[in-house]
Amino acid sequence: MSDAQEFESDEGLEVLLGFLRDARGFDFTGYKRSTLGRRIRKRMAEVGARSYADYRDRLETDSGEFNTLFNTILINVTALFRDPDAWTFLQREVVPEIIAQREPDEEIRVWSAGCSSGEEAYSLAIMFAEALGIDEAVHRVKIYGTDVDEEALKEARSGLYPAKVLEALAPELRDKYFEQNGNRFGFRSDLRRRVIFGRHDITRDAPISRLDLLVCRNTLMYFNVEAQTQIVDRFHFALREGRFLFLGKAEMLLNDAERFDVVSMGQRVFRRRPGGGTPPYQPTTVKIRGGSGAELQTAARARQLRDLILDAVPSPTVSVDAEGLVILVNSAARVQFGLTNNDVGRPFQDLEISYRPVELRSLIEQATHERRTLRINGAERRVGEETQFLDVLIQPLVGANSLAAATSITFTDVTVPTNLKAEVKRVGEDLETAYEELQSTNEELETTNEELQSTNEELETTNEELQSTNEELETTNEELQSTNEELETMNDEMRVRTEELEETRAFLEGVLASVGAGVVVLDRELRVKSWNRGAVDLWGLRPDEVVDQPFFGLDFGLPTEPLREMVQKCLDTGKRGAPLYLAAVTRLGKTVTCAVLCSPFDGHNGGVVLLMEQSRNQGSG
Structure with a gap:
């Protein structure tokens, strides 16, 4: 394919995705283009459409084609207790801890995101019923099953499955939780009332909150990196502190160690850490598109750069808001005064730095009241057996409404050693001797640093490529499994027809x-x-x-x-x-x-x- 043809193909795909979003409310713009393009082209080949524009014309004239396309894109491959080892780990290690964390009369909230035809949600119901007993589970456990595919949700709400779907269950569990209804089996009605199904788009809609367990398996891998980041932000917001996130075997949280601890990397189980290293999910930004989304990203990047710059300021700096709470402690302040990021949000008066080496609380009030910068020169601070002298700058910060918004406190070390002259002479002599060696060493270090940085970037790129390849292989496996199920169905039909033909042939030969x-x-x-x-x-x-x-x-x-x-x-x-x-x-x-x-x-x-x-x-x- 030439560059021009590839550009036209990419542009045609984006136009088609915009049409699907506007016409039917399905926003696939966050999906990986390689997977999405492959599935759409597969459907185009089946109906004989030669271009994205031709296929859009087909969609406009045939409303039923939308459902077929969505079923092609949203491969609904699921099963009861799929990947048994992962579910066994969940049942043995995670569920008992969730139950122990909740009071006996408190509700346990579970969300199955991307539940497809419901087998995963009913698996969760069975797992908690086995742990708590059916009667207690009916009163305490509430499970939400969500998906964007209405057809799959319709099947999930019915709770009816053929006998083949229940083959993964032990016979005693099947008899305990399913009742035969004609040639199908229905999930028991008392537990069924505790499973709530609804349409939900995890890339756009507000998340279900206050969760004890969030299950989203083999769904994140279909989205690009930006969409995955937004989804994980929502998941972090949805979970209670210390609660669990259960992902698919092709999905990992590689860069979220500040917000999630690894419970089992092999089984893809993670725990939300207390607090969090990034700001919480903001519902108002979820549905912003186009120019507004670009402006939001620019503003977020500018805010991140500003925070990094403030943290890197060489002078120790602490900022206090109008309520007296610490809102900033930069890197130099953390090193010099033994502060940590955990001190952010605490009352300033609780910190030793507020009264030693100098009483700062009254100075902050004075600077705020007089709206002027105050300077304290040569404040004496004892550090072990040594004495340190600091210049302290108290600067009030005024907001757009002309009211005091915060106060910035900057410390400058002005300590002069008593043996300064001798030290300077010695250093001068040493510098004259070591100048060339230091210059050479500096050049070597710069070269080494560049090589290490380049190697690190290559390793990060390779890691991303491997992760993407793994997700693509998992997606292909899902598609092959779906195709295999279709072939098995066709094989069953062919076997029945062959038996019928054989019976007819034998009948005619007999005649x-x-x-x-x-x-x-x-x-x-x-x-x-x-x-x-x-x-x-x-x-x-x-x-x-x-x-x-x-x-x-x-x-x-x-x-x-x-x-x-x-x-x-x-x-x-x-x-x-x-x-x-x-x-x-x-x-x-x-x-x-x-x-x-x-x-x-x-x-x-x-x-x-x-x-x-x-x-x-x-x-x-």
Whole structure:
């Protein structure tokens, strides 16, 4: 594909995605383009659309095509307790901890995001019922199952599944939680009322909150990195502190160690850490698109850069808001005064720095009240056996409404050692000797740093590529599994049809065998297609000796040449002729008069049927 063709293809795909969003409310813009494009092109090939524009015309004229397309894009491959090892870990390690964290009368809230046809949500219901007992689970556990596919949700709400779906369950669990309903099995009604299904788009809609367990398996891998980041933000917001996130085997939280602890990387179970290293999910920004989304990203990036710059300021700096709470502690302040990020949000008066080396609380009030910067020079601070002298700058910050918003406190170390002159002389001598070595070392370090940085970037890129490849392989596996299920269904249908055809063939052979007269079927080329048992008894030739052979080339007791005109006339007119009586010799050597009747054959490709029977009226010759 040329660059121009690829550009047009990408542009056509984006136009089609915009049409799907505007026409049906399905926003696939956050999905990976490689996976999305492959599935849409698969459907286009099935309907014979040669371009995205042609396929859009098809969608506009055929409303039913939307459902078929969505089913192609949203592969609903699921099962009860899919990946049994992961579910066993969840049941043994996670569920008991969730139950222990909640009071006996408190509700346990669970969300199955991307639940497809509901098997995952019902698996969760069974798991908690086994842990708590059915009666307690009915009163305490509430499970939300959500998906964007309305057709899959309709199946989930019914709670009815064929016997094949329940094969993963032990017989005692199947009998305990499912009741037979015709040729299908329905989930027990009392627990079913605790499972709530609804349409929900995890990339756009506000998340379900206050969760103890969030299950989203093999769904994140379909989205690009930006969409995955937004989804994980929502999941972090939705979970209670210390609660659990359960992902699919192809999904990981590689860069979220500040907000999630790894419970089991092998089983993809994570725990939300207390607090969080990033701001909480903001519902107002979820549905912003186009220019507003770009402005939001620019503002967020600018805010992040500003925070990094403030943190890197070499002078120790602490900021306090108008309520007296610490809102900023930069890196230098953390090192010099032993502060941590956990001190952010605490009352400033609780920190030692608020009164040592100098009483700052009254100075902050004075600077705020007078709206001017105050400076304290040479404040003395004892550090072990040494004395440190600091200049302190208290600067009030005024907001857009001209009211005091915060106060910034900056410390500058002005300590002068008593042996400064001797130290300077020694350092000068050392510098003169070591200058060239330091310069060379600095150049080597810069080169090494660049090489390490380049290597680190390559490793990060390789890691992302491997992760993407793993997700693509998992997606392909999902598609192959779906195709395999379709082929199994087709194979079952073909087996049934083959059995029906075999039964019909046996029936017809039985009918022909039961006819006492000789019955011979010829095709339009006058080749033998069927030779029944009556013909074998009359002439002594077996079917395998005559089938597919020219009838008028056979040598047996009946002279065939006199029949040629009668057979050709029957072929031409399609009507049965009068019987023809011929002298013939049976397989036993007996001379008889044989009555031959020719009838048209209405079967495959036409032909004639010859009925040959020893004439009783004519007698033997």
